[in-house]
Structures are given as C-alpha cells and as structure tokens.
Amino acid sequence: MAFNTLEYLRDGNVDFVFRSIAYDYEHLIKSVRNAKNRIEIINGFLPKLKEKLPSFCFAVIYDVPEFADFVYNTYFAKDAEYVVELKDITPEMLNNLLNNTPLGLRVLYDNFDTFLSSNSDNDYIDIIIKYAFNSNNRELIYKLSRYKDLHTRYRFMEYLIKNYSEQIDIIYDDITKYTTSVTYEPLEQLTFLPRLMKPDDISALAVLLLNNNREKDYKKIKEFILKEYKYNYLASELLADKIIIDSNNHLLLDDPNKKKKEKSFNEDADALFKTSADYRYTLFLRHKAKISKELLNEFVHRIRFFLESDKSCDLEPIYRNGLGNLLEEWAEKYMEISKNKDCGFVGGGTTCDCYRIGDYVIKLVKGKWSYEDVICPNLYLIAKNFEEIYLRDKKGIVYGGLEVQKYLSRKATDIDPKYFRYFDLALNRLGYKRTDTLTGGACGENTMLLDTYRDADCPNPEKVPVWFRKCPLVLVDRDRIYSKNQIYIKELRSNY
Numbered sequence: 001m002a003f004n005t006l007e008y009l010r011d012g013n014v015d016f017v018f019r020s021i022a023y024d025y026e027h028l029i030k031s032v033r034n035a036k037n038r039i040e041i042i043n044g045f046l047p048k049l050k051e052k053l054p055s056f057c058f059a060v061i062y063d064v065p066e067f068a069d070f071v072y073n074t075y076f077a078k079d080a081e082y083v084v085e086l087k088d089i090t091p092e093m094l095n096n097l098l099n100n101t102p103l104g105l106r107v108l109y110d111n112f113d114t115f116l117s118s119n120s121d122n123d124y125i126d127i128i129i130k131y132a133f134n135s136n137n138r139e140l141i142y143k144l145s146r147y148k149d150l151h152t153r154y155r156f157m158e159y160l161i162k163n164y165s166e167q168i169d170i171i172y173d174d175i176t177k178y179t180t181s182v183t184y185e186p187l188e189q190l191t192f193l194p195r196l197m198k199p200d201d202i203s204a205l206a207v208l209l210l211n212n213n214r215e216k217d218y219k220k221i222k223e224f225i226l227k228e229y230k231y232n233y234l235a236s237e238l239l240a241d242k243i244i245i246d247s248n249n250h251l252l253l254d255d256p257n258k259k260k261k262e263k264s265f266n267e268d269a270d271a272l273f274k275t276s277a278d279y280r281y282t283l284f285l286r287h288k289a290k291i292s293k294e295l296l297n298e299f300v301h302r303i304r305f306f307l308e309s310d311k312s313c314d315l316e317p318i319y320r321n322g323l324g325n326l327l328e329e330w331a332e333k334y335m336e337i338s339k340n341k342d343c344g345f346v347g348g349g350t351t352c353d354c355y356r357i358g359d360y361v362i363k364l365v366k367g368k369w370s371y372e373d374v375i376c377p378n379l380y381l382i383a384k385n386f387e388e389i390y391l392r393d394k395k396g397i398v399y400g401g402l403e404v405q406k407y408l409s410r411k412a413t414d415i416d417p418k419y420f421r422y423f424d425l426a427l428n429r430l431g432y433k434r435t436d437t438l439t440g441g442a443c444g445e446n447t448m449l450l451d452t453y454r455d456a457d458c459p460n461p462e463k464v465p466v467w468f469r470k471c472p473l474v475l476v477d478r479d480r481i482y483s484k485n486q487i488y489i490k491e492l493r494s495n496y
Contacts, residue, residue, distance in 0.1 A: 006035055010044040017045075017053065026040070029059045039066055050074070054082035063096040068103040076107055086114050091123035098131045105137075112143075116152050129159045145171050146183040154201040161208050168214070177219040179205065196228060199277060203233035210264060211257045222268070230433055231277035231325060238265045238272075239287070240279065242370065251342050270295055281319035304326045305335065305357050307341040313353075318364055321391055321400040327362070330387055330404055334360040346407075351479065365401035367389065368479050369436070371490045372396075378480035381427055381463050382449070383408070384457035384478045397492065405476065410449035412439060412473055419471045423447075426465060428484060435491065436480040446477040 005028055008016060020028060023390065032041050042061055049055050061067040089097075094115065097104030108128065109116060115124045140407055144156045147388045157175065160168060168175055170244050177184065179202050181195035196202070202225060210218040225232045240262040255261075264271060269290040274419060285300055306313045318324055335341065340360020341372040346354040352363045368375055368390070375390065375398065376382060383405050390401035412419075420438050438447045450472035454461045464472075475481070483488045 006031060006041055008036070010041045012048055014045050014048045017049065017056065022301060025056070029056070033059050033064075038064070041383065042067065058082070058084060062093060063181070065101045065103075068101050072103055074475050076103075076110065086111055091127055094124055095127045095131070096148075096215075098135075099125070105140075110291065114271065116147060116149060126156050126159070129468075130157055131157070133164055146178065146185065148181070148183075150179075150181065150195060150197045151201060153198055154205055157205055158208060161205075161214070163211050165214075166214050168217075174217075174220075175209075176224065179221065179224070196384070199225070199229050199231060200233045202229075203237050207237040207261065208236065210260065211427065219409035222264075226268070226275060228273055230275065232275050233277055233279070235265065235272040235276040236279035236320075238262070240314060261412040266290055268340060277325065278320050278322045280324055281315050285316070302332070305331050306355055308344055313355075315364075317366070317400065318402070323389065323391075323400065323402055326389065327364075327402060329483075330362060330402065331357050332380055334358060334362070334386075334404060337481055340407075351477070352403070359406050359407055360386070361407045363396065363403040363405065365403060367400070367492075369492050370482070371398060371492065372482070376481050377432060378457050379427075379432070380456035380461070380472060381423060381430070381456040382467065382478060382481070383450075383474045384455075388478075396490065403478070406450075406455060408448040408450065408474075408476065410451070411434050411447065412447040412449055415449070415471055418472050419467065420447075422465070422467045422471075423473050426468070427481075431484055431486040432481050434475075434481055436477065438475070446475055447473055448476050450474055 001483065005016065010286070017025075017028070032038055035041055042064070045056060046061070053076070058071070061069055062075075064071075074081055094104070094108075097107055115128060126138075129144060131137070132144055145153070145160075147156065149152050157178075160171065166291065172178055179197050182188070182190065202221065206218050206221040206225065209215075225234060228236065240254070248467050265287075269287070270292050272293055273280060273291045276283065281303075284296065288296060300307070306315060314321075315324065315327075316372065318327055326343070332390065335343070335358045338360060340358050343356055343358065346361060348354055351367050351369065352365045354361050354363050370376070371392070373396070378384070385403050385405055387402065387404040390398045392398055424434070424440065436446060439445055450456060453464055453469045453472040454462055456468070456474070457474060458464065480491065
C-alpha cells in the first residue's frame with residue numbers, strides 16, 4: 001500500500017482495513033503489535049473497529065497490558081460482547097498472554113481444564129508447564145503436579161525430572177505415589193480401583209527417573225508396573241535405540257545411560273520379556289541369551305503359525321506397534337474354531353501380508369490408501385472383517401493394524417467379465433464408488449469368490465441380487481471405497 005497504514009490507524013482512518021486481503025490483514029496486525037507507538041495507534045482505531053471488527057482488535061491487543069481490563073471484559077467475561085472461542089487462541093497466543101500480561105493467568109484459571117485437555121498431545125500443556133516453573137508460580141505447579149488427567153500429570157512429571165530434578169522431593173513426598181488417580185488431597189474420597197497412567201507413559205517415566213539417577217524411585221515404579229499392568233513398555237524404553245538430546249539441546253551419538261539401562265533389563269529379563277507390549281519379538285531376535293529357554297519356547301509356540309511358512313515373516317513392526325499380543329490371541333482363537341488346521345503365508349502386497357490360520361486369514365496391515373474416518377463400509381460386495389484394528393497418526397493416516405477374514409480359495413480370474421460390471425453397478429446403487437482395480441492390478445487381485453453367497457456380509461443374504469448368488473464376487477482388500485457423491489476423498493498418493 002502506498003499510504004502509511006499505521007498513520008491511518010492512528011488517525012482513525014480505518015476504511016482500508018475492510019478492503020484488505022488476508023496477507024495484508026495479517027501483516028497489518030503484526031505491524032501494529034511491533035510498532036513503538038502501538039498504544040497511540042490502538043487508541044486511534046479501537047473506538048471505530050471494536051464493534052465492526054472485534055477479531056482484528058483482539059488479535060492486536062489481546063496481550064497488551066494497557067488493555068488487559070478491556071480485553072477481559074470484552075472477550076473473556078461471562079457477559080462479554082464478543083466471546084473468543086478458546087480454539088482460536090493459538091499456543092503462541094496463550095504463551096504471550098501468560099508472559100506479557102497478568103490477564104493470562106486469569107484466562108488460564110478460568111479455562112484450566114479446556115487448555116489442559118490431552119485428547120491430542122496439544123502444545124498448550126508444555127507452554128503452561130514451562131510458564132509455571134519459569135514464573136515459579138507454586139500454586140500453579142501444585143495444581144499441575146496433582147492434575148486429574150494422568151497424561152497431563154505424566155507430562156508435568158517428565159518436564160520436572162528433565163529440567164528441575166532438584167525440586168522432585170519438594171513437590172512430591174514420593175513421586176511414585178502419584179502415578180495413579182489418587183492425589184492424597186485432604187477430604188479425597190479414596191477408591192479401591194484408582195485409575196492408572198497409560199502403560200507407555202508410566203514406563204517412560206520410570207526409565208527417565210533411572211536416567212536421572214533416581215534409582216530408588218525407578219525400582220519402586222518398576223515393581224508397581226510389573227504388579228499392576230498386564231503389559232508395559234519398560235523393555236523398549238531400556239533397550240531400544242533412541243535419539244538422545246542433552247540439556248543443551250545437543251544430539252548425542254552415544255547414550256550415557258546405556259550400560260545402566262542394560263543392567264536393569266538383565267536383572268528382570270524374564271519378567272520384562274513376558275510383559276512387554278511392544279518389544280517381545282525384538283527381544284526374541286536379539287536378546288535370547290538373557291531370557292529363559294522356557295519362555296522362548298512358549299513364545300515360539302504362540303507365533304508358530306507365522307513361522308511355518310516358506311516366506312520370511314517380519315513380525316517386528318506388528319510388535320513394535322503394540323499389536324503382537326493381540327495377534328497371538330486372535331491366531332489362537334481362530335485356529336481353535338477352525339475345522340481345517342492348515343496355516344502359512346497366503347500372499348501380500350504394498351499394504352498388508354496375509355497368513356492363513358485354519359479357516360481364516362489374518363492380515364498384517366502395513367497401511368491403507370484411504371484415511372477416511374470409516375476406512376471401508378460393510379456391504380455384501382465386500383469380504384467381512386471378523387476383527388479389525390487400525391493405528392493412525394495425527395493426520396488419520398493408517399500405519400499399522402490387523403484384520404481377520406474368512407479364508408477364500410476361489411479366485412475370480414476366470415469368471416465372465418460381466419460380473420465385474422454387475423459388481424460396479426451394484427456398488428453404485430448402494431451409494432459407493434471405488435478407486436482401485438478389481439482384477440489384474442499392479443498389486444495383484446483384489447477380489448475373490450465366497451464359498452457361498454450366504455456368507456455375504458449382510459443381514460439377509462437371501463435378498464442379494466440373482467447374479468451375486470450365481471457368482472458371489474467380493475472385494476477382499478477393504479480400502480479405497482468412497483461415497484459416490486464425495487468430491488474430495490482422503491486417499492494417499494502412490495508416492496507417499
């Protein structure tokens with residue numbers, strides 16, 4: 001813009017703001033906030049824009065101390081004219097509120113549970129914890145140290161141990177006591193079944209204490225974990241290679257605590273192998289000498305269905321993703337109810353490897369092309385999943401999982417091509433479309449024939465079309481099926 005926007009705002013000339021494009025709008029906000037005479041500028045435009053552009057005004061003045069009362073009364077109070085939704089307050093804005101104006105603490109306390117929600121590992125938690133220690137706000141530190149959400153409490157403990165270990169015994173009389181929902185507050189109603197921290201959180205916390213020379217606390221938490229948790233992550237926390245960053249944010253090539261952690265594992269190798277949620281297969285491959293033969297033989301028996309194959313089976317990703325124990329349970333369950341007792345590798349591709357377990361197939365999922373909320377609808381045209389579990393990242397992309405389907409031996413390669421047309425027409429009538437091939441694809445065949453149409457995934461198989469009764473063609477790869485009216489689909493590209 002040729003004119004001086006800050007001078008215009010200072011003089012109350014605000015019409016140009018309404019015509020600004022998004023980039024200019026954001027640039028203008030930053031320019032006002034960084035101006036040396038920002039108070040003068042704000043006083044010039046605020047009376048004219050506070051009603052017509054309240055969001056613009058808030059973005060400029062939210063953490064300016066001179067306008068703290070105005071900001072609270074206008075945007076945060078219960079009877080505020082323009083209530084700001086907390087989702088619109090970015091972590092950076094909360095950080096500025098806390099550190100630049102006393103209003104920040106008031107806003108935090110008014111919305112404490114909302115900011116500390118751990119539904120997704122939000123950045124607000126770290127900002128609040130750092131602020132509490134940097135400002136030495138003992139009240140806030142105390143509230144966080146006993147916060148009801150145990151993942152938030154874990155993150156507080158993690159930060160405390162890493163950065164203020166000298167304060168552990170000041171904040172907690174015994175840190176190990178506070179790894180459950182019990183807070184030992186006066187008048188607290190005690191329960192016989194307190195909630196426990198997530199096993200990955202408490203396992204990480206235990207080893208963090210070991211790394212910071214709190215061996216006594218580590219041993220107490222380790223004993224508690226082995227007693228109260230069916231599965232834990234202690235073995236991987238002790239032995240898995242991890243990126244090590246020191247207190248000065250420098251990358252270390254060698255873990256200074258490696259020997260200490262290996263020694264701790266060796267002391268409880270059998271118990272840690274037996275209860276590992278994610279590392280049992282790796283221990284089986286690389287640390288056999290430390291584990292009893294009895295446990296190793298028992299483990300081999302549990303995974304025997306995947307070892308009795310001409311194809312080398314890589315179970316490590318399944319176990320690393322915490323699905324190994326479930327895989328063992330499902331394999332035993334479906335072999336037990338099968339009439340046929342054959343097992344072995346069936347086939348695989350980009351997204352999964354398939355293993356026959358008697359009358360069923362267990363699919364070791366490596367990923368899915370689709371990352372819709374519902375990966376695949378349940379239709380008579382699609383092979384039924386008797387079991388399924390998918391693991392997703394923060395974007396919703398599937399990076400692992402397990403599926404169980406009926407084992408199908410009848411291939412669709414030699415059927416009349418008209419049945420593939422019937423399949424697509426039926427899929428369309430049901431309101432769906434596909435983006436993958438049915439047969440002859442680069443990654444193999446995606447369709448098979450049911451043993452009988454009565455095995456179709458629908459409440460009343462007798463109502464399926466006549467063509468399907470003659471040729472029960474089903475999609476076995478439960479992926480890349482979308483609503484036919486859906487314009488934008490959540491699907492990965494081939495080079496992802």
